[in-house]
Amino acid sequence: MPFVRWIRRNLVVLAGLLTLAYLLLPNVVVTVFSFNKPKGRFNYEWQEFSVDAWKNPCGVADMCGSLSLSLQIAFWATLGATALGTMIAFALVRYRFRARGAVNSLIFLPMAMPEVVMAASLLTLFLNMGAQLGFWTILIAHIMFCLSFVVTAVKARVMSMDPRLEQAAQDLYAGPVQTFLRVTLPIAAPGIAAGALLAFALSFDDFIITNFNAGSTVTFPMFVWGSAQRGTPVQINVIGTAMFLVAVLCVLAGMMVGRRKNKSS
């Protein structure tokens, strides 16, 4: 029975591919339903093929506004979290100092805390301070929860760095600033980029913490959440499909660049 033997030998592969299918099934559904022409308010049942939503992606009131707000918040949150996180990561890997253990736990805790707990406690702080909920409170919250992930990503990269490279640079009379800019930073860059990418994805997609601290401001995830109650326009699926495609293309392009660099060096 060669067929049975083949199946037995490739059982892991088959099971893995099934999991992959489970993981991608919703994306397929989102894409297919972006070409739907729904009856009524909800886009959960297939009616007929149509490209209307693709022709007019911003045809829904407030949706593209919320999208651009989310992109802005994600941009600034990424910038803030990456800057602060990279500094912390360098301090943790390169220096021994007194409060190291405490710093490490303070970095770890936000990742080990359910989002709803962080969201609720941050809201109590803002309420107690009488802060106006909106863009700034969302940004503050996003930088807070992205920070730990950036630190972890950058730390991993800096740790595996050979310190002899920096010594070599200094032996060749490079000053501290020059060493950092021309040797340290380029080597750490992939880690920093990974951290920044993670921060962007986390911030852009965050719903729970934003929901608590946004006040009446509506980000894209909050728009989607509201639409699940009021009625989901097809355009949501269009945006979802477009984001998936852009992500795949960006990552593939990044890999291609990385591969070329590896070959040339």
Place this chain on the structure above:
Amino acid sequence: MSTTLTEAPGTPSEAPAPRKPKRRGRLVPYWLLLPGMLWLIVFFALPMIYQASTSVQQGSLEDGYTVTWHFATYWDALSEYWPQFLRSVLYAGLATILCLLLGYPLAYLIAFRAGRWRNVIMVLVIAPFFTSFLIRTLAWKTILADNGVVVSTLNSLHLLDVTTWLGMTDGDRVLATPLAVVCGLTYNFLPFMVLPLYTSLERIDGRLHEAAGDLYASPITTFRKVTFPLSMPGVVSGTLLTFIPATGDYVNADLLGSTDTRMVGNVIQTQFLRILDYPTAAALSFILMAAILFMVTFYIRRSGTEDLV
């Protein structure tokens, strides 16, 4: 005035050479840490303290709240909402087990069997992160719809009777039942299981498998005695990364479940944002945090891996 290099655990091949002491200010690390740490203290640690104080306050929205050390709020919250707590732990536990069972083959496939497809599969695992998870969760409404393929397949295989008997489904429906919520949770947190599993599997030296084979170990024995034990760090961090957020999640229970599937997250959200009963909400989220910290410490002790971060 010297700085020493930290020993980097898990540093690959090149061993870091001992570094010459450098002339640098002793304050440099503190300056590097200051802004980020300040941020975490003010917007993470301080809020926790505020929340602790809120949970022992009494009063009303109109008259304001005062700290009265009213610990009974904790007891009241727990006695009223223990079913939701239990449900959260149960659903999150089920989802974590399912994630492990589903995620392991995928991680194994990427690490050992994918060959030149490895990067493509990695992209397909990571890319959904960039599509709003709410949109994808809503897509499950379509997949699990009453007249959909999943329900009719389960029905014709008589599996729906089994799940109904287990209390996971309700008659001919999957949507708005515990099964749908667990399915959504499993789906949402699966990448958080696959990625750490993959990282720890990838570190395993392929020669160990060959050695096991040379010693006449069957593939199953090789897996049981070599691969799985060596992937334990990935299993531990994967299960934590799935279990913790799944316990606090309220999106899946809200979008795919019904009022009978409400989890702690849903209660906290309602108390905080709709009923505006801040002390009860704060107490609930403190109980949740304590429960999770307790379970996680116990789990880490048992599994014996402390170097998670």
